[in-house]
Amino acid sequence: MLNIEQLHRLDLTLTELRDWLERSALPLWSTAGVEPTTGGFHERIGQDGRPMADDDRRSRVQPRQIYCFSVAHQRGLAGDWDTIVRNGLTYFEKTFLRHDGLYGALADAQGVLIRPEYDLYNQAFALFSFSQIAASFPESRMRMEEKATELLRLLTTHHKHPLAGFEHADPPGVPLCSNPHMHLFEAALAWETLSERPDAWTALADEIAHLALTKFIDPGSGGLREFFDREWNPHPSDKGRVMEPGHQFEWSWLLAQWAALRSDNEAMAKAERLFEIGVDYGMSRDGKVAMMSLYDDFSVHDPIARMWPQTEWLKAATRLALVGTAERQAHYIGSAIKAADAFREFLKTPVSGLWFDKRRPNGTLIDEPAPASTFYHILCAIYEAGANLAKLRARN
Structure with missing residues (x-):
């Protein structure tokens, strides 16, 4: 049976963590963590509170930050999250989107794509961020679902593994990895609850779950x-x-x-x-x-x-x-x-x-x-x- 004292203690700690997040972390990362000219997101902030502005930027970090600030908007927290998310998505698309509709891996601090190669991990986080934008900004839902559906189509057409799951890299090789499938699973479950046509996302979630249960x-x-x-x-x-x-x-x-x-x-x-x-x-x-x-x-x-x-x-x-x-x-x-x-x-x-x-x-x-x-x-x-x-x- 649940212990009421345990629940109370956990509640107090979670309240403390939420206060830290909303009063300190979100304000800091939405200011010092954002490059004001491009709207892209810095990779790191030093322990003095200043961004490491010369860092190269990984593709996966941009949609992760878009996700965070979209959640802040969804929860009604004070802040211009609409602008931050919109500018962040524009930077992500301009910098990392390849001609084939997939996303490259790494850009320099000036926004030049220096490693354009395909990595499943980065596509998974793009899909996940699109789901949260759709959930947080209802007026964007149709556009985000179209983008997500097209990205899933590209992955399925060009990077499907012959047995199950997806290739991690291009050209296909080893080792194959469970980790990017975990984030693809996360994105599929999110889209399953959001989509008006969830069948493809349900099938994707089921396929990855089966792969995890039988192979991972x-x-x-x-x-x-x-x-x-x-x-x-x-x-x-x-x-x-x-x-x-x-x-x-x-x-x-x-x-x-x-x-x-x-x-x-x-x-x-x-x-x-x-x-x-x-x-x-x-x-x-x-x-x-x-x-x-x-x-x-x-x-x-x-x-x-x-x-x-x-x-x-x-x-x-x-x-x-x-x-x-x-x-x-x-x-x-x-x-x-x-x-x-x-x-x-x-x-x-x-x-x-x-x-x-x-x-x-x-x-x-x-x-x-x-x-x-x-x-x-x-x-x-x-x-x-x-x-x-x-x-x-x-x-x-």
Whole structure:
């Protein structure tokens, strides 16, 4: 049974995190994080609050920031989010859109595309940002759905893997990767709820879920792998042994959503197992934070802890508390409290609204600029956890 004291403690922490997000992080990243001339988004902000303006810019970061500021608009927060999103999308299209309708990988600080190659990861985040623009700005829904539908058509026509899923790169090669499929899964689930013609998105979500359940997840241990050969078997190198705790949590969160939508008990059980692998084997020596990566025997591969796995831990814990069995709810809420505490470890910065990206095994944080790529994880986790907790409270 749920413990009211636990719920109250988690509620207080999530309120604190939401206040930090809305009073510090969003104002900072929507000003210092935006290049005023082009409307593009900076890759990093230094711990002094100033942007690293000379950084090259990854394609994936631009739609992630568009997603964040679209959510701010949807929630009615004070700010000119319409202009920020519109200018950001214009910059993304002008800078990264290729003649074939796909998006390149990297531009320099002046907006020149210096790495135009295809990467599935970048297309997935374009699709995801289009879904949030559609949700936040209803007048843009039709245009965003047309763009998303065309991008999915291009991926299916030119980059479909012959067995299942999609090619990660062009030309096709190895290793094949689960990670971009995770974000494509995220985009498909978002569009399934938004689209007036959801069949293609439902089919895409189902295909990726099946690929995860049959290939990405090891049938013996229940852990999710990162890298594969051409037949979607574990890559024969050490890469094929890598399992990231953050991705156990992130896939757990997504599969729990999909399993609830499809009433799939097997998928729910696998989502719960992924979560348990993360908390049982993926924690730092002091037990406070989730580490970067394990081998497939659950021994440590990379003991550094990054910020983003803590956010995925929080999302998965609260989602499983919401959709899992009543007997397990207290367990998941207790874990969510630990995840929120881990989250806060990385926010002890000199300028509020930033974060440290990495924590050493001895518990010290690495003093380096905050990466914009993490903002999507942070914002999504705070609002997802808050929504899940509110539903739990209403139910109990």
